[in-house]
Each structure stands twice: as structure tokens, then as C-alpha cells.
């Protein structure tokens with residue numbers, strides 16, 4: 001599933017880091033703390049950090065809520081570039097439930113390949129995806145029924161003038 005419009009290519013990452021969690025409730029506040037402290041420490045502007053954390057919280061909560069009992073864990077991969085931040089939340093849970101198949105209105109039944117479905121078509125679902133869309137510039141949800149889900153959130157960011165990444169950039 002994906003929103004339309006904004007660019008979806010991966011930012012030319014200068015920094016990337018990956019957090020790995022077990023599927024347990026405590027992982028969400030821990031994710032928020034670690035991701036927030038790291039982004040702020042690297043010099044990402046605080047307004048963007050707040051938005052990214054809210055969106056990531058919804059995506060991670062969805063893993064716990066919808067991933068299914070067998071979902072062992074999930075990852076939160078963050079890529080940071082000169083003007084963009086991309087956060088990818090990946091699980092190996094049940095994927096998009098078949099009950100949402102009608103969202104593919106008028107199309108043939110989904111094949112086993114990963115489906116990219118407009119997030120807007122899930123408007124009748126809860127508010128989590130809407131919150132993500134409101135907080136970042138682009139949201140995609142790539143669901144493989146039975147094989148998990150990847151939610152990718154991209155946002156333009158700015159850096160503080162004394163950000164460590166600026167020094168990295170200047171040195172390269």
C-alpha cells in the first residue's frame with residue numbers, strides 16, 4: 001500500500017541504523033526513546049523528530065496489534081540523508097488480512113507478490129495510517145500476506161548547524 005505523490009526512493013543515506021525488537025509492548029516506548037535520542041543527538045530538528053516518533057509509534061503499535069501471535073520480532077531501520085529521513089518498520093507477521101482485500105476495489109484477487117496499495121484506500125480502517133500520513137511526507141505499506149509487512153515513512157528534515165553529520169559531510 002502506498003500513498004501517491006511524494007518521492008519514494010531511498011534517501012542518499014549518510015547515516016543509517018537499525019533497531020531490532022521483540023514483539024512486546026515495552027518495545028514501543030523503548031523504540032521512541034532510542035530513536036528520539038539518536039535523531040536529536042545527530043542534530044535532526046526537534047519538530048521533525050516529534051513527527052517521526054509519532055508516525056513510528058503508530059507503525060510499531062500496528063506490528064503488535066495486527067502482526068499476529070507468531071510475529072517474533074520487528075526491525076526499525078532509519079536512513080538519514082542531507083534533507084530526508086526514512087524510517088522502515090519491518091515485521092514477519094501475518095501481513096494484510098484478507099478482509100481488506102475489497103480495498104483493491106475492482107481489481108483481480110491479489111497475487112502472492114508484494115502488493116502496493118494506496119494507503120488512502122484503507123481510509124475506513126483505524127486512525128494509525130492517517131496519523132502517519134499527517135506526520136510525514138510519504139507512507140507506503142508493502143504487505144505480503146503470510147510473510148509480513150514493511151511500512152516505510154519518509155520525511156524532509158533539516159539539521160542543526162552544529163550537527164555531527166555536518167562535520168561528517170564537510171570531511172568527505
Ligand SMILES: Nc1ncnc2c1ncn2[C@@H]1O[C@H](COP(=O)(O)OP(=O)(O)OP(=O)(O)O)[C@@H](O)[C@H]1O
Pocket residue numbers: 058062063065066067091093094095096097100122125126127128129130149
Ligand atoms: N504491521 C501490520 N501487519 C498487518 N496488518 C497491518 C499492519 N499495519 C497495518 N495493518 C492493517 O492496516 C489497518 C489500518 O491500520 P491503522 O493503524 O490505520 O488502524 P488500526 O490499527 O486498525 O486502528 P488504530 O491505529 O486507530 O488503533 C489495520 O487495521 C491492519 O488491518
Ligand SMILES: [Mg+2]
Pocket residue numbers: 058061062065126127128129
Ligand atoms: Mg494502528
